[in-house]
Every structure is written in structure tokens, then in C-alpha cells.
Amino acid sequence: MPELPEVECVRRTLEPAVLGRAIVAVQINYAKAVLPDARAFADGLGGKSITATARHGKLLILGLDQGAFMTIHLRMTGQVIVADQAPQADHIHARIDLDDGQSLFYRDMRKFGRLNYCPDAQALQNGPLANMGPDALELEAEAFATLVGARGGKLKNVLLDQRVLAGVGNIYADESLHRAGLSPLADPRALSADDLDRLHRALRQTLLEALEQGGSSVRNFMDAHGRAGTFQHSHRVYRRTGQPCPVCGQPVERIVVAGRGTHFCPACQEKC
Structure with a gap:
């Protein structure tokens, strides 16, 4: 299962590719992979730009304009891939197209990972961040x-x-x-x-x-x-x-x- 270092490595390699990019299309291939549901997830992301990347514990957080967020929890076998064409692999559960021709692909063989659209900071705190203690690298x-x-x-x-x-x-x-x-x-x-x-x-x-x-x-x-x-x-x-x-x-x-x-x-x- 990816832990703090692995999720931070994903964040660091993901950030240069997505920061400032607008989301132009969202395709969901496995509805259970996204929250609150496939339509709300796609509608929420559509047209928004990615303004920041962050991480708390094992949770990857993408800041969006209008105060919204998308989170990714990789769980056991989740993978985030940025490419200009779909990977030659199965278990691609979501595709998020960006305005520069690249796409963010979410792949998960075991299907335990989750992507979550949060319309505001309160939804982020009450949802994906609920019941999480302090980040292991930030604690004195x-x-x-x-x-x-x-x-x-x-x-x-x-x-x-x-x-x-x-x-x-x-x-x-x-x-x-x-x-x-x-x-x-x-x-x-x-x-x-x-x-x-x-x-x-x-x-x-x-x-x-x-x-x-x-x-x-x-x-x-x-x-x-x-x-x-x-x-x-x-x-x-x-x-x-x-x-x-x-x-x-x-x-x-x-x-x-x-x-x-x-x-x-x-x-x-x-x-x-």
C-alpha cells in the first residue's frame, strides 16, 4: 500500500504537469471509484483549473479554483499517471483531460482507491480528512x-x-x-x-x-x-x-x- 513517501512522490511528479491546467473533460469507467457519485464528480471538476497540490498523510489533494478540491486515496494498488495518451493497461477507472492535451489517468487493480470531489474546504475536512491525525512529517x-x-x-x-x-x-x-x-x-x-x-x-x-x-x-x-x-x-x-x-x-x-x-x-x- 502506498504510504506517505510514495504519495508525496506522486504529488511531486504530478504537480508540474497539472498546476494551472484547466479540466476540459472527465470520463468515469468505474463509478464506485469516485465520490460522491460519478455525475457529481464529473460535473464538479468540469471547467475548473488545478491551482495547487498538497498531501496529508496518504491523501493526495488537488486544489481547484472556486475553493473546491479533488482528493485521491490510492489505498492498496492505486496509480496516478499523467500522459498524452491512454496507458496500454487495464483497470483505468477514470480519465481527466487537461487543456494542454495531456490527461490524468487513475488506475487501480484492486479497486479499493477513491477519488473524491469536495466543493469547499468544509467538505474536505468533514469528508476525506475526517478522523485523520497530524501528518507524520510535520509533527514535532x-x-x-x-x-x-x-x-x-x-x-x-x-x-x-x-x-x-x-x-x-x-x-x-x-x-x-x-x-x-x-x-x-x-x-x-x-x-x-x-x-x-x-x-x-x-x-x-x-x-x-x-x-x-x-x-x-x-x-x-x-x-x-x-x-x-x-x-x-x-x-x-x-x-x-x-x-x-x-x-x-x-x-x-x-x-x-x-x-x-x-x-x-x-x-x-x-x-x-
């Missing part, structure tokens, strides 16, 4: 410690909770916990101030390094120009079960935490 260390350290349960579950911290998923939770030397099973309330500060720094460093390398293309992720990321080659523990930990050499183990495959080093990440 003190606020991070307050939010995460007050939660009960397992530490990895807290990092994955988008109501607490927006943008972190399975890959970057595992990678950040390993860098911080913390167990995914630790109780956040038992962590020291140093532990929480170390985790904040590890999370931020991991996300920024992933951004520099174009994200992780574990399954089918690509940016808006069809380029895969390379950060998967730098993963320390994620999907490296049985391989040596890059710090101590002990085999990486895999357990299931809240239904999610979780990878960690039992020596470097002893339970607190």
Missing part, C-alpha cells in the same frame, strides 16, 4: 511524544492508527521501529522520553530517505511518470524474514500484529 518531537506515549496497546498499532498519525503504514512502521531499536509489541506508555525521541527521529529519517529514493516499489507502486521507487532495496527488516539483521546479524523474524505481517530483529528490538 514534543507533540509526537505526547500523542504516541499516551496510547495503550502495542506500539506498532499506534503508529498505524491514522487517527493518531497520518501517513505511516506497514513498511515504515517496521523500518522505523528497527532503527529506533524498539519492539513492535512494546506498550507506548512504558517508553521513556528518550525512547520516544529516538522513535520520532527514526521515523522522520526513514520517511525522508524513502522520499529521496522515490519510495518503495514493493508491489506495483510508481510515480506519476511511471517510474518505480528504489527504497525497497534499503529495507532493513520489512519482508526480510530469515535474513540477517544489518545491525547484529541475527535472523529477522516475522509475527502478526493486529492482522499485519510485522518484521523485526528479536535481538535489537527486545520488548520493553
Whole structure:
């Protein structure tokens, strides 16, 4: 599933192609992919210009004139592609034609992703942004410690909770916990101030390094120009079960935490 670095890579590669462009036509091939419904989505976008691009957590946000917004949540296999002709691929659920002859294509093999038209900021806040915590890259260390350290349960579950911290998923939770030397099973309330500060720094460093390398293309992720990321080659523990930990050499183990495959080093990440 694309996480914060992957969505930010899409935003950065998408922005130069769409900023200032007017939407001249909208074609919906899979009605369930758009909200509130296909007609409202197409009518809302039609004739508007794209004035800004933004991201919050895993949510891609396109600002439109007249105070409107379009959001894209890629979920598991969503892709945003900008091209002057349709990609030679199936599962193209939406096409948005721009006034320079290029089009924005939305492709999604698993059909879990969603595009949403919001007529104003209130609709954006009450809809796609509802129940989202602060963005994982924008949260300062003190606020991070307050939010995460007050939660009960397992530490990895807290990092994955988008109501607490927006943008972190399975890959970057595992990678950040390993860098911080913390167990995914630790109780956040038992962590020291140093532990929480170390985790904040590890999370931020991991996300920024992933951004520099174009994200992780574990399954089918690509940016808006069809380029895969390379950060998967730098993963320390994620999907490296049985391989040596890059710090101590002990085999990486895999357990299931809240239904999610979780990878960690039992020596470097002893339970607190």
C-alpha cells in the first residue's frame, strides 16, 4: 500500500504537469471509484483549473479554483499517471483531460482507491480528512511524544492508527521501529522520553530517505511518470524474514500484529 513517501512522490511528479491546467473533460469507467457519485464528480471538476497540490498523510489533494478540491486515496494498488495518451493497461477507472492535451489517468487493480470531489474546504475536512491525525512529517518531537506515549496497546498499532498519525503504514512502521531499536509489541506508555525521541527521529529519517529514493516499489507502486521507487532495496527488516539483521546479524523474524505481517530483529528490538 502506498504510504506517505510514495504519495508525496506522486504529488511531486504530478504537480508540474497539472498546476494551472484547466479540466476540459472527465470520463468515469468505474463509478464506485469516485465520490460522491460519478455525475457529481464529473460535473464538479468540469471547467475548473488545478491551482495547487498538497498531501496529508496518504491523501493526495488537488486544489481547484472556486475553493473546491479533488482528493485521491490510492489505498492498496492505486496509480496516478499523467500522459498524452491512454496507458496500454487495464483497470483505468477514470480519465481527466487537461487543456494542454495531456490527461490524468487513475488506475487501480484492486479497486479499493477513491477519488473524491469536495466543493469547499468544509467538505474536505468533514469528508476525506475526517478522523485523520497530524501528518507524520510535520509533527514535532514534543507533540509526537505526547500523542504516541499516551496510547495503550502495542506500539506498532499506534503508529498505524491514522487517527493518531497520518501517513505511516506497514513498511515504515517496521523500518522505523528497527532503527529506533524498539519492539513492535512494546506498550507506548512504558517508553521513556528518550525512547520516544529516538522513535520520532527514526521515523522522520526513514520517511525522508524513502522520499529521496522515490519510495518503495514493493508491489506495483510508481510515480506519476511511471517510474518505480528504489527504497525497497534499503529495507532493513520489512519482508526480510530469515535474513540477517544489518545491525547484529541475527535472523529477522516475522509475527502478526493486529492482522499485519510485522518484521523485526528479536535481538535489537527486545520488548520493553
